[in-house]
Amino acid sequence: MSAASPLLACAFILVNVASLAVLALILDGVDRKVRARVQRRVGPPILQTLYDVLKLYRRPVTRDELAGPFHSVAPALAFATSLVGAAVIPSLLPTSGFQGDLIVAVYLISSVSAITSFGAASSGIPFSVVGGWREASLMMTSELVLGATVAAIASSSGSLMLSSLMPLIRPSTVKVSPIIALASLALLTYVEGGRLPFEIAEAEPELAGGVASGYGGPSLALLMHSLLLKRVLLATLFLDLLVPWGAISNALGAPLGLAVRALAFTLALTLVSLVSAVIEALYGRCRPGHAISIVKKALIVSGVALIAACVGF
Amino acid sequence: MVEGLGKRVVTEAYPWAPLEVPEGFRGKPVIDPEKCVGCGSCVNACPPNALTLSDDGRHRVVKLFLGRCIFCGRCEEVCPFNAIELTKEFELATSSTEDLVQEVRLVMAKCTVCGRPYATLREVRKVAESLPENLRGLAYVCPDCRGRISSYFVGFARR
């Protein structure tokens, strides 16, 4: 079900963007709480990440005379990109959607990584440069996986519009390729979410924060916020392809259906976050080369899914 | 390793709940101004010079500055009168240096022969108490004069 009038469609988009932006921060708080609990600590309050970002926004803007011009605009650009991503991908509420919004979503999500790593590369700080390099090399491989996965799903369901894609429901016969593709997407959501053992670009003990090490104050807040938002967008994309949200809201009728959808979606996002946090607590950071080789294995899997989809499985 | 989820958290409630410290804890040293005689044993033993002595003619001041204290407890160990003790108190953060200072001010005794202040009155009295009654007067004489007097007597005896 999509919004009837353009005004309502705008309102839906605004609600989506605003709630994802806030949820990104709160879910990180939930993560920290869960990790603390696994480690038998009390941990920070759930709103801690929100407080952190708000505090950073109030800090004065610092400029590093050695950094290139792109360094200082990168966080704002990354944040804007991720907000557009939140506007395009249907989440709590449906969006009007258009043919090809799937590709736009994938493109926007990858752009956040690309902007971050370019920003880091122009910082002039050795740690940041190495972090950016790691981010970029991880991204190059994982974008291929994302592309192959999405292509497999699109070709098996014959659409490029997110709201009409229901890989697990739509096809009359159960197919293998979407299941493999979704599994691969799940891994990717975890990897690109910057979670251990794949959190190699910031790597506090090795690179002193890596890609983030050249930023402070508001620009650090923007960078943190856009990386967290990217994490949520990936999870949203995964959930959109896993669960037929449109069917849920349609079945229950306008206001109630939307409310149930929004609530269910939020719960699903939280669940993804909880599971990821528990997994994350059990791992250390792997070597950059090792991380990339794991993603390469995922690439083979999604390649298989793509071929399977093309031949009709 | 997820077993942590089922177990009690170990984070201390402190500072929202008090923290218990064991017997014999080496916390803030406190001088009992009633017991201190200003002998300076603790000052000699104190490794970081947190304890200092100063005389201004009329008074002797024993000063404890917690900013330098390392809480070793040597002062407590060497004090002949148990006048300084380590407490269980450890919350010493403050915005004012004055809170970290304890001063004990003791009146000096003047030598009955030359009039020079040479020790605290309290210390002199302690010494006097320990002497036999006929020698008590000697406690009120400064070491220099005491030396002169005794050498006089010794000389007298020899003669």
Add this chain to the structure above:
Amino acid sequence: MRRASGSEVLGRVVETLKRLGAESVTVTQEGVVLSTVTKDRLRDFVRALIREYGESLRHSTCMGTDLRPVRGSFSVTHVLALDGLRLYLLVETEAFGNRPKVPSLTPLLPAANWAEREARDLLGIEFEGHPEPVKLILPDPWPEGVFPLRKDYPYNKKLYETPAQVRGVRGEPRFFSAKPSPPSESVREGCALIPVGPYHPALHEPEYYELYVEGERIVEARYRGFFVHRGMEKLAESRMTINQVPFLAERICGICGYTHACAYCQAVEAAARIEVPERALYIRSILLEIERLHSHILWFGVAFHMLGFDTGFMAMWRIREEVMRVAEALTGNRKTYGMNLVGGVRRDIDEGKASLVLRMLESVEGEFRRFCDSVLSMREVVERVKEVGVLTREDARRLGAVGPHARASGLGIDVRVDHPYAAYRFVDVNVAVRDSCDVLARILVRYDEVIESVRLIRELLKNMPKGELMAEYGDLPPLRVGLGATEAPRGEDIHLVITGRGNKLYRWRPRAPSYVNLATVPTMLEGERLANAPIIIASIDPCFSCTDHVVVVDLRTGVRRRMNLLRNALTRG
């Protein structure tokens, strides 16, 4: 074959030393032989010693002393360890004049490098033939001809008295930079410079590595430390009495302070021939093992953090907390501090406290084993540390590595066994040795040592005799040499003292184990991946404060220097 008894060995060694040309040979204390050699014969003497004892001769440290007020000369005393024979050889040589010169031993024994440079910086003794005659401890702009450890330099004299002097003639602030020596020529133009330190989140203490990298591979590593040199030796020699120094000695380190207090007290007790009561020796050993327990468990936490495995970090520190609680009950504070005086210990371990310790051991051993076993069975963890940061047995021997670091490179040296002190004379210590020479071996050695410490504490508590805690003794005899050595959690800790008049020290030279272990780090880093650098540096359990203990520099190294470095890095990369 019958094993030669201690006195036979000693007799033979004394004979050998005389034969090789020592001017005089004296047995100063049990297990320590002092020989004096003229400076012209020093090199030949040491060369002959190396020929005689070969691999088992290890350069431990050296102490320079300004003896002008008593003998009109400077002296340099090298400490050579013969671990297999349970002996320390002190080789003393004299030099005269305001800029005394002695031959350097570094070309023969590379492990002497830092100790000689330290004596050069602080006392102005030149070491002829030293391959790297550059500053080690003092910052680069330190004025020429100012030697803070000489007796004519007052301990409370400030190098610059007024702010104007600090600012220099042109009004520009002086930066007390201390740069590592420049890279060798093998570092090519294309290398980027990654500065690690002086402040870096992975290091927790100030030190400075320059890593020259190609992509993620480290081509060359350079180290410079001593940013937290605190002038402790000077303070102790000028202002403190012998029973005040233990409290300064334990502040050399924030983790293994007690081992320094013990080594110091042992040195003075040896110099003054004080017999410490047996019960006090047992209490010292128990506390030393408790210190090793908490230090090793702390290290496991740090190592896990370096690998990004924070759940392991938290678990280790939670387990360690139980040890700290017991330390608090035993000594009155969280650390094992404030227990020692020359001649014994200050507090007893009664039945109640002993049962506290036993209960703690039970729980710590169980939890530590369970957690570490499951971590060490994780392939990801093992793969990150296997064959990483290799220090060959040969290099370990050459650079004089000590402690768990040496034992992980196949060298079975342990002061507790080789030069027994405290109550280690009465119990058998199992020395953990591994020979894979990598970070994994260092982890496994420390794992075994935690378990061994638990066993040792139980045994010591069981066998502890009743008796006094403190020996009685009079005034200190002046100008006697004493050596105290302990096996700190990080390796051999050596304190050398020369007693002075009025219950004071004439000279005190502590040498922490990290001092020698740090020198091995660049060797381990070269050829490794950048991502492995933190765990490699951490794998020796470096303690920078220990190493840097000794000239107070108030001026901070400035921002400008960092900028220059960055610019350097940029132009290079």
